[in-house]
Amino acid sequence: MLQVGTSRDGRALLERPRVLEHLDRGLRHPVVLLGGLNGMGRVTALTQWAQVHGAVLVQPGAWDAQAAAQVVAAVATGQRTLLVLSARDPGLGEALEHARSLGGLDAYLHVVVRGGVALGVDSAALTRHSGVEVASVDPRLLLFTRSEIMELGRLHAREIDEIEAGEILDATSGHPELVVSCLRRDDERDARDQSWLEVAVGVVRENLTAQGPNTLLPTDLRAHLRRVALLGGVPTRVTNALAARQGWAEDLQDLVACGLVSIGPQDSFQIVEVLGRAVSASAPEVVRCDSRTAVRAAQELWAMGEVAWALHVLEQRGERADLITVLLANGSSLPDLGVTRILDLERRWSIAVEPELAVLVARALVDLTMPGHDARLTPGRLERAAGLLVTLPGTIPARLNVMSALVQGPVERGNGDAAASSETLRAALAEVEAGSGAVEAPLHASLLAQSAVTHLSLGQYREAATALAGAETLDDSGVPAAIARAGAPMVTATIETPRWRDLDDGAQPAAARRLGAYGRAFRAFSRLQMDEGARLLRSEFGPAGAEPARDPLVLEVLAQQLESVAALATGTQESALWNLDVLERALEGRSLTAFETSILRASRAELLSELDRVPEAEDLLRDGLGQFTSTDRVYARVQWRAGRPEVALELLEPVITDDHVLESRQTVWAYVLHALAARDCDRMEESNDSLRRALALAARNGNLMPFARHGWAVLVGLVRQAQQTHLDPASAMIVGELERAVASQARTHLLGRLSAREQAVLTAAAQAADAHALAELLFVSPNTIKTQMRQVYRALGVRGFSEVRVVSRALERDAPAQ
Incomplete structure (x- = not known):
């Protein structure tokens, strides 16, 4: 040409x-x-x-x-x-x-x-x-390409090699005028020993000074750049969703198209470095976000369920007032943050100085000790919650008084004084029901649910049932979440059967002990502490079917379900199926509720499917579909196990697409199943999204069992997938816990199957990218490594070198605790 x-x-x-x-x-x-x-x-x-x-x-x-x-x-x-x-x-x-x-x-x-x-x-x-x-x-x-910059250098009588052209491209984003201006300063750059980025920043700073930021960066453009600066570090998928909600998604893409915004190494949008550095030095007000914009962004992120990123935005901005504004607006969902994050916020930002936030933080600490969460009702945590209440003024509004009772009552119960707890909650309920102050329905529901748990600890089961029934009649969309936080799913399944309400006074203490053992075993299994969970069940329930006439029957059934799920995680399905046969024979002649029947059927079907007896599992479940969510999800698992992942996806779709579904352990399991089925259909974007949601929910309810429920090898694959996915901080912590479970299971049950040499190969795999690199690391031939790796694959039950690396790295990271 x-x-x-x-x-x-x-x-x-x-x-x-x-x-x-x-x-x-x-x-x-x-x-x-x-x-x-x-x-x-x-x-x-x-x-x-x-x-x-x-x-x-x-x-x-x-x-x-x-x-x-x-x-x-x-x-x-x-x-x-x-x-x-x-x-x-x-x-x-x-x-x-x-x-x-x-x-x-x-x-x-x-x-x-x-x-x-x-x-x-x-x-x-x-x-x-x-x-x-x-x-x-x-x-x-x-925008200039690398080769065009090299050609431009020749036109300017300057030889530029490919590496230097890349440095210029990175420094200028390929902006033509900026590239030319930098090349014209080549001699000056050499004299000052500057990098190309330093030269480019100097050019932009001079332009900002000479022409003013208003000329180079119009008002509407600066508004969008402020948003990008505010959302630094937030993943692109979250930023795109937020921009769509706020109506500037198209503007964001325009900024990328014009080379002003790029996607950084952390998969987040960022102002290109040359502009960011120049503006920070010459006109920092251009990208300084005001409180209104920051609060609005955080509120939107919180509403989207991206709570960790909402806090990230506020914390990196560093304005305490903004943080408090958002926390007060979302106080009812503070438990979603988890204990560690709440205590960290309170320590670093002194948020509990505000009276209402003091109560909200205290209440969150107590809510997080209830069943369904990572429940560690430690004296220190109760003292911290109670101490926050001391700072409240003598006379507080009715709403704060109710919230204070929601803290004080469980604190008293945790300290062993259930009677005082009952009185504290009863007085607050009386105040609410007398209409002495306007209290929103979710708070009223939480008060009733906490009362139900206190009644249970006193053996007052009919009173507990009445309190729960009152909570469920309140007309407010927030009630299901409030009840869930208070542990009501387990309470409801336990006390609302006729047998439980009809227990005579002599049978109630023993039933209360079994309920406590069930709750502790459930929490142990939730943390994948399998041996401890099994010990707790056996200590209170004894062998399967040992006392077939014992009431309430629902507790026997729930305990058997826990054993079945644990068997799926540990590969002992045959033993669990035998125990289930023993229990069902012992219960012959007894009348089972639909709920109890569904649990026994679902447990049997899940065990059968894992033993490759899929037709039997399908026959068991067909009649019960649509009645209980657990049955539907077991049926989806059976379809996935049968090699029909597309059918499983269709069955799970209502859960995955419903924003209002109750965030229970069943929902976590549904997301995990969806991630596995989508992965088998090569729909990796959907699979990663479902896995992220499962991890985010697990971070809130503390239940890791849904990830282990499909066996150890599947757990290893899920950890590998999660490690390749961008996660929020809370979800990343859950992945770390799953890694520790992988290491524990491998060390306890699997390493003994390997020779000393094969164990050395497994240990070294953490440092190698592939089998060839591993052979070089160990100074052996590739064929030798292949032979040894085949035995490692067989012993661990994993597929491929990448999953072996997951196990190796998990063992390496867990080693200091040994």
């Missing part, structure tokens, strides 16, 4: 055939939008295109009578004519109308509009003005 044009300083212009090719495509349309920043070389590219195609370029400073005459004269020559105008030209509409009046806007007359960064806005406005389809040329095409 022949060289076209010269630069303003007389040097030859860079040939850019790829840019001209895309202009060719755009100029098949009568109106073309060429957006981007000043200095991106748009006019230069149009000049080159016009000379190559023999076209006339009309570029008036603004639309006026003289410009109109120039267009008429150009059209009269019979040559193709390009009329170049600014999108901000007030006469743009008149210019387009003038072009139409000439019979133009066709193959020989094109209007090229130089737009700004807001490509979507400019395109919509142009379409309205012109009444024809508008073609847009992607501004990224104008």
Whole structure:
């Protein structure tokens, strides 16, 4: 191609055939939008295109009578004519109308509009003005590539190799004017021993100083850059979702297209380094976000369920008032943060100085000790919660009084004084029911649910049932969540059967002991402490079917379900199936509720499917589908186990897409199942999303069992997948706990199957990227490693070197605790 044009300083212009090719495509349309920043070389590219195609370029400073005459004269020559105008030209509409009046806007007359960064806005406005389809040329095409920078260096009599061209590209994002300006300072750079980034930052700072930030960065552009700066470190998927909710998603993509925003190494949007550093030094107010924007972003993130990232945004901003505003607005969901994060916030930001936040924090600490959470009712935690209440003023509103009772009652119960707890909660309930203060339904429901648990600890089962029934009748969408936090799912399943309510006074203490043992065993299994969970069940329930007449029957059934789930995690399905046979024979002649029947069927079906007896499992479940969610999810697991992952996905879809579904352990299991089935269908984006949701829920309810429920080998695969997925901090902690479970199981049950040499190979795998690298590390041949690795695969039951590395690294990280 022949060289076209010269630069303003007389040097030859860079040939850019790829840019001209895309202009060719755009100029098949009568109106073309060429957006981007000043200095991106748009006019230069149009000049080159016009000379190559023999076209006339009309570029008036603004639309006026003289410009109109120039267009008429150009059209009269019979040559193709390009009329170049600014999108901000007030006469743009008149210019387009003038072009139409000439019979133009066709193959020989094109209007090229130089737009700004807001490509979507400019395109919509142009379409309205012109009444024809508008073609847009992607501004990224104008940014220099590495090879173009090397060629540009030659034009400037400067030899630039590929490595240096890459450094210039990274420093300037390929912005044409900035690249040229940097090259012109090459001698100065050498004298000062500067990097290309330092040179580029200097150029931008000078422009900001000379022209002012308002000229280089218009108001609307600065607003979006502030948002990007505020969301630094937040994953792109979260930022995109937030931008869509707030209505600036298209603007965000425009910033990326114009080279002002990039995706950083942490998979988050960030202002390109050269601009960020220059602005920070010369005009920091440009990207400094105000409180209103920060609070709104955090509130939106919290509403999206991205609580960890909402706090991340506020904490990196460092304004305590903003943090307190958001925490107060979302106080009822503080337990979602987990104990560690709550205590960290209280310590670093002194949030409990605010009376209402003091109660909210104290209440969250107590809520997190209830069943369904990582329940560690330690004296220190109770003292901390009680101590926060001491700071409250003597006279507090009714709402705070109720919240205070929601802390004090469980604290008293945890200290062994259930009677005092009952009195504290009873007094608060009396105040609420007397209407002495406006208290929202979720608080009222929590008060009733806490009362139910206290009644249980006193053996007052009928009173507990009455309290729960009162909570469930409250008309508020937040009630299910409040009841769930108070451990009501287990309480409901236990006390609301006729047998439980009809127990005589003599049978109630023994039933209470078994309920406590069940709760402790459930928590042990939730933390994957399998031996401890089994010990607790056996200590109170004895062998399966040992006392077939014992009530309430639902507790016997629930205990058997726990044993079955533990067997799935440890690979002892045959033993669990035998115990289930023993229990069912012992219960012959007894009347089972639909709930109890469904649990026994689902447990049997799940064990059968794991033993490759899928048809039997399917027959068991078909009649009970649609009645209980646990049955439906076991059926989905059976379909997945049978090699029909697409059927499992269809069955799980209602749970995955329902934003209002109760966030229980069953929901975590549904997300885990969905992740596994989607992975088997090669739908990795869906699989990763479901795994992230499962981990986020597990971080809130403390239950790890759904990840181990499909066996140790599947758990290893899930850990490997999670390690390759971007996670929030709380979810990453759950992955760490799963790694420790992997190490514990491997050390206890699997390493004994390996020879000393094979154990050494497994240990070294943590340091190698693949089998070939492992062979080099151990100074053996690849064939030797293959032979040894086959035995390691067989002993561990894993697939592939990457899963062996998961086990090896888990053992390595867990080693100091040994």
